[in-house]
Every structure is written in structure tokens, then in C-alpha cells.
Amino acid sequence: MLTDMDSSQLFQRAQQLMPGGVNSPVRAFRSVGGAPFFTQSANGARLTTADGVELIDFVCTWGPAIHGHNDPDIRAAVATALEHGTSFGTPNPYEVEMAELIVELVPSVEKVRMCNSGTEATMSAIRLARGYTGRDKIIKFAGCYHGHVDSLLVKAGSGALTLGNPDSAGIPASFAAETIVLDYNDAEGLQRVFSDHGDEIAAIIVEPYPANCGLILPDAGYLERLRETCTAHGSLLIFDEVMTGFRVAAGGVQERVGITPDLTALGKIIGGGLPVGALGGRAEIMDYLAPLGPVYQAGTLSGNPLAMAAGIASLKKLQQQDPYPLFEQLGAQIRDTLLDAAAAKGLPLQVPQVGSMFALFFSESPVRNFGDATGTATDRFSQLFHHALEHGVYLPPSAYETCFLCTAHDGDAIERAAEVLAEGIQSIR
Ligand SMILES: *Cc1c(COP(=O)(O)O)cnc(C)c1O
Numbered sequence: 160m161l162t163d164m165d166s167s168q169l170f171q172r173a174q175q176l177m178p179g180g181v182n183s184p185v186r187a188f189r190s191v192g193g194a195p196f197f198t199q200s201a202n203g204a205r206l207t208t209a210d211g212v213e214l215i216d217f218v219c220t221w222g223p224a225i226h227g228h229n230d231p232d233i234r235a236a237v238a239t240a241l242e243h244g245t246s247f248g249t250p251n252p253y254e255v256e257m258a259e260l261i262v263e264l265v266p267s268v269e270k271v272r273m274c275n276s277g278t279e280a281t282m283s284a285i286r287l288a289r290g291y292t293g294r295d296k297i298i299k300f301a302g303c304y305h306g307h308v309d310s311l312l313v314k315a316g317s318g319a320l321t322l323g324n325p326d327s328a329g330i331p332a333s334f335a336a337e338t339i340v341l342d343y344n345d346a347e348g349l350q351r352v353f354s355d356h357g358d359e360i361a362a363i364i365v366e367p368y369p370a371n372c373g374l375i376l377p378d379a380g381y382l383e384r385l386r387e388t389c390t391a392h393g394s395l396l397i398f399d400e401v402m403t404g405f406r407v408a409a410g411g412v413q414e415r416v417g418i419t420p421d422l423t424a425l426g427k428i429i430g431g432g433l434p435v436g437a438l439g440g441r442a443e444i445m446d447y448l449a450p451l452g453p454v455y456q457a458g459t460l461s462g463n464p465l466a467m468a469a470g471i472a473s474l475k476k477l478q479q480q481d482p483y484p485l486f487e488q489l490g491a492q493i494r495d496t497l498l499d500a501a502a503a504k505g506l507p508l509q510v511p512q513v514g515s516m517f518a519l520f521f522s523e524s525p526v527r528n529f530g531d532a533t534g535t536a537t538d539r540f541s542q543l544f545h546h547a548l549e550h551g552v553y554l555p556p557s558a559y560e561t562c563f564l565c566t567a568h569d570g571d572a573i574e575r576a577a578e579v580l581a582e583g584i585q586s587i588r
Contacts, residue, residue: 201228227567277426278306302529431473
């Protein structure tokens, strides 16, 4: 046992010691209401809370746990690495193996730089794009999340084009002013901003399947349009595949759709549950990074041997098992269950789904951008969330997150969860 305190005792203590009682805001359950549970241990598709309750988990540590929690192969790899020391501060052999794996799996990547989080990866990608192009402006899309990077914590305004206002206190307006925010799937807005500012734009950064405001899929030809526009104007295309990398295919969205970004940000699954991020791309661009080039980027614990060992084990297991066809099948199964339940109840529901990722939008029509997503009935999601939690199923504690499947969501777990979610939809008022 990690603790003999229950969740409510722990949360009371935590709130005295940490802002909001958490180290990352969504964990505090603010958007669905109620108090968070504390996890004592996690195995396969299940979490065990400090209150001794077992939950079927669709958050999967926000993406990394694609093999389920406490995977024996990842655990064994970390244990072996631990025999040799926890950090060296010099180059180590794991880094080379990790780089080889990434280059092999992710189609556009010729060289990589490891870091410690997705945020570091996108932050460094932006800096590299600016250093390489000698331009300052960045285009991002409303509702896409790229970590808590100053210039990327800018979301939306009205209209197709908004010169950014920061979403967070503490970000100078002058930083955000270099960020242009567009609506995802808006090809005309893209056209307009490039005819006005084309030669000032260092890069477009995009979650190719936006998955931090529910799950949004691209219109036919839209990602191709981004690629062509960047190429035509000498801007770089950055795919933020922190969430989709190794999840929607071993090579991420770029493998699924056959589009080659200039730079790719990776995270989550790449660490096998330990803190890891990576930035990769065309060798000629990557060589602008120090020590070869003028763009500075560094990290005391970057390429950490334990983290690399966990990540390598996770990626190799994906290569060996090829779970992607199974995910398509499980994902479709849960999507159909949800849609059938909503139809039986007469509730409008959209369930965008790609392989092991799905989201619920209580809405009449498909969600194509951030504005559509914020227009959905999020109170219904909150009701479903609480019904599920009371019945042993943990959905992400926000209507704007994506649900994840892992390979441990097999027969029992998926059937039980489908039953609970169908009842939950039935019980929505
Ligand atoms: C999670 C996420 C990040 C940030 O990664 P952290 O490891 O939390 O810093 C960036 N981009 C996307 C698309 C993400 O899903």
C-alpha cells in the first residue's frame, strides 16, 4: 500500500500543499465537478484507487499506456536499466537505439533530439523553425493544444483570423502577437493569411488530428492543403504528434495519411510511462540545433537511460504486436455501442473515432472545429462521466479530452465498460 489515507483525506492535504491539490490542472476535475480520486496502483486496463475501488480506465495516463498499465515488458526493461545507474550526463547507448527506432517508425524523421516532455518538444520545434527560416510568425489552430508553451497558449477569437491574445496570465501580449490563430478545417482562412503574411510565417504547427478538444478529424484534402501551402511559401509544417504518434499507426498520422511534415513533435507513448519527449525531422533542419547549429536546445536529463529503456520497450512491443487492427475493431465496437445507446434514448451524439481514440460530443452535427466543439452539450458529458465513475469506469474528466483504448481493453473490460456507458447515456437527464 502506498498510503493508508483515502482519496478525500489525501486531497485535503494536497490542497494545503499544492495549487488546487494537483500538479497538472485537468486532474482536479474542475470541468466535471466533484473531487478527484487518488490512484494507488494501476494494472492492465484498470486503476485501483486509494479507496480500494477498481476502475476500467479510458484515460490511460493521458495516452502513454497503450500497452495497459504496468506492462511487464516495460517494467522489466526499466529494472534492467536500473542495474546500471539512473542518469549518466554523458551520451548512452539507449539514446542511439531510441533514435534508430524513431527514424525507422516515423516516416518524416531523419534525425531526432530527445527531451523530457511534449511541451519541450513543441517549444523546441517552434524555436528551430524560427531559427531555420529566419521568420517569427507561427500559425496554430484554435483548440489545438501543444503543451504550455508561451507562444502556443493562444486559442481563439472570433472570425477566421485572430492575431493572438494569450489564454493564460503571465504571457506578454507581444509573445502571443507572433502567433496567428486559425480555425481548423478552414481552407479559405489559411489562404487569406498566407496571401497577407506568407513571407513572415516560420511554420504551421498542427495536431493533425486535433485531440485536445474532443477529437476532430480533417476534411478530405485539408492536411494536404497545409503541406502544399507551407511548401509554396517556404514555411515549415510541424506535426504535433505527441498524442497521435505511435497511437493511430506506428508512424502516427503522417503514416496514415502519407503526408511528410518538416518537423514532428513526439511525447506520451514514446516514454512508455516515463517523462519523455522528442523532436525530429529533416536532417538539414535538425542540424540547425546546437552543437552543430545556432538554435540552442538542451536538457540535463534528456535521453535519460531509464526513460529511454521504458520507451524503447514500448515502441518495440508495438512493432512486434502490431495492435492497430485490433484497435480499429475495439474502437468501432465502443463507438457503435455509444451511438446505439444515444439513438435509443433519442439524444444527439457524435462519436469521432480513429483506432484507439474516440470522443463524445453531444451534438446534432459533426464537430469540424473548436467553435463546434464548444457548442456541444458538455453538461451531458459531465452526467455521463459521473455515472461511469460511480459504476467503475473512468472517462477523462473533461468533455474536451479524448478517450483512449489500450491493448488490455480486451473482452471483459470492453464489454463491462460498454454496458456502463450505455446505461449512463440512458440515465442522462
Ligand atoms: C500532451 C500533449 C502535449 C504536451 O505534452 P506534455 O508532455 O504534457 O508536456 C503537446 N501536444 C499534444 C498534442 C499533446 O497531446
